[in-house]
Amino acid sequence: MFRLFPHPDAQPEVHDPAAALRAEVRAFLAEERESGAIRPGRQGWTTWDRGFSLRAAARGYVGMTLPPEFGGHGRSAWERYVVCEEMLAAGAPLGSHWIADRQSAPQILRHGSEAVKRAILPRVARGEITFGIGMSEPDSGSDLSSIRTRADPVEGGFRLDGRKIWTTNAQHAEYIICLCRTAPKGEDRYAGLSQLVVPMDSPGITVRPLRNLADEEELNEITFDSVFVPADHLLGQGGDGWALVNAELAFERSGPDRILSSFGVLAVMAQMLAETRDPRGIAELGGLVARLTAIRQLSLQINAMLGRGEKVGGIATVMKDLGTTLEQDIPEVARRLMDIMPALDGDTPAATLATAILNAPCYSLRGGTREILKGIIARELGLR
Numbered sequence: 376m377f378r379l380f381p382h383p384d385a386q387p388e389v390h391d392p393a394a395a396l397r398a399e400v401r402a403f404l405a406e407e408r409e410s411g412a413i414r415p416g417r418q419g420w421t422t423w424d425r426g427f428s429l430r431a432a433a434r435g436y437v438g439m440t441l442p443p444e445f446g447g448h449g450r451s452a453w454e455r456y457v458v459c460e461e462m463l464a465a466g467a468p469l470g471s472h473w474i475a476d477r478q479s480a481p482q483i484l485r486h487g488s489e490a491v492k493r494a495i496l497p498r499v500a501r502g503e504i505t506f507g508i509g510m511s512e513p514d515s516g517s518d519l520s521s522i523r524t525r526a527d528p529v530e531g532g533f534r535l536d537g538r539k540i541w542t543t544n545a546q547h548a549e550y551i552i553c554l555c556r557t558a559p560k561g562e563d564r565y566a567g568l569s570q571l572v573v574p575m576d577s578p579g580i581t582v583r584p585l586r587n588l589a590d591e592e593e594l595n596e597i598t599f600d601s602v603f604v605p606a607d608h609l610l611g612q613g614g615d616g617w618a619l620v621n622a623e624l625a626f627e628r629s630g631p632d633r634i635l636s637s638f639g640v641l642a643v644m645a646q647m648l649a650e651t652r653d654p655r656g657i658a659e660l661g662g663l664v665a666r667l668t669a670i671r672q673l674s675l676q677i678n679a680m681l682g683r684g685e686k687v688g689g690i691a692t693v694m695k696d697l698g699t700t701l702e703q704d705i706p707e708v709a710r711r712l713m714d715i716m717p718a719l720d721g722d723t724p725a726a727t728l729a730t731a732i733l734n735a736p737c738y739s740l741r742g743g744t745r746e747i748l749k750g751i752i753a754r755e756l757g758l759r
């Protein structure tokens with residue numbers, strides 16, 4: 376059978392420094408598949424399953440790059456990348472820990488108070504908590520500088536009022552990192568923004584689930600009505616939220632999750648072509664695999680830069696645009712090549728195809744739309 380990554384039974388590759396780690400993760404994933412926790416091609420990486428996250432964390436696959444003093448495993452950015460791409464390629468349900476592990480914990484590690492780091496980071500590494508991304512609002516998605524959620528100073532902290540929308544897995548989240556205004560909008564519209572770590576069990580928070588195309592409740596609207604947030608839950612210095620949110624987006628825009636969302640359908644297509652040997656189909660598949668390989672190299676380089684604490688903004692944007700375009704092209708090619716009717720029924724190739732078709736439209740919206748990414752790239756190149 377065709378595989379993009381080495382067969383689990385293959386001998387460790389001489390040139391892969393993470394071969395032993397890959398073998399170990401694949402053994403774990405095989406057990407999870409066996410138990411039914413993983414349904415390849417039928418779940419996205421946002422699929423929420425706390426049990427899976429707790430088991431993955433018990434093996435040391437969550438909070439890998441966090442320092443041991445905060446409950447992490449002190450592993451390299453490259454080792455974390457290997458674990459993540461194996462899990463994504465397997466189609467594992469990562470939603471319970473993914474956002475916390477990918478961006479919230481690194482953000483708190485760099486900009487959080489000592490108390491918040493000590494209270495939250497060890498729990499992230501144990502796979503116990505889910506984080507939400509509190510950026511978009513009903514009238515502010517692309518232009519985050521126009522958000523209206525406000526945090527006013529009160530005795531001992533802030534009083535938070537406003538609304539967030541499209542917050543992935545907020546209905547399960549213990550915390551969200553909320554972008555809010557701590558000073559009125561002035562001449563510099565990027566000034567006066569801040570990020571707060573908001574405990575979701577605080578009085579005054581209402582979460583309303585929203586159904587997506589696949590008829591699943593994964594996205595949410597959150598209302599904050601006079602919610603008290605303690606002062607030490609502020610990230611960074613008050614007012615530097617614009618810089619913080621952009622640093623957070625670099626983690627969100629450059630990982631293997633921006634290449635591998637449609638991997639399940641690519642694998643099914645490869646299996647089918649191994650049987651039919653259709654030369655036109657094999658050539659199309661080859662084109663997709665070549666693109667995937669090249670974008671992965673870019674993603675790996677960005678990952679190394681992030682691991683060294685370097686700024687990557689513009690390149691992460693290029694990578695997300697290329698990666699999500701590929702993720703959307705894969706189901707389109709599959710649709711043409713596979714002689715099956717997509718149907719959300721059981722764990723069949725038809726269901727894998729249907730899942731990919733229903734989920735693909737959102738890939739170029741979540742984390743920033745294609746037009747916005749192109750605008751950032753143009754600015755980086757000095758074109759506007």
Ligand SMILES: Cc1cc2nc3c(=O)[nH]c(=O)nc-3n(C[C@H](O)[C@H](O)[C@H](O)COP(=O)(O)OP(=O)(O)OC[C@H]3O[C@@H](n4cnc5c(N)ncnc54)[C@H](O)[C@@H]3O)c2cc1C
Pocket residue numbers: 507508509510511512513514515516517518540541542543594737740741742743744745746747750
């Ligand atoms: C599956 C999914 C999960 C998401 N999860 C989260 C989450 O967890 N947390 C969160 O905060 N947000 C989340 N989002 C929201 C996402 O970040 C926003 O949908 C996205 O940033 C676009 O914002 P908007 O929906 O308000 O669209 P708008 O900003 O209103 O844009 C509408 C259209 O206009 C275009 N447009 C807007 N401005 C310009 C411009 N200046 N130049 C050219 N074109 C422009 C856009 O490209 C888009 O096509 C999620 C979205 C999806 C689909």
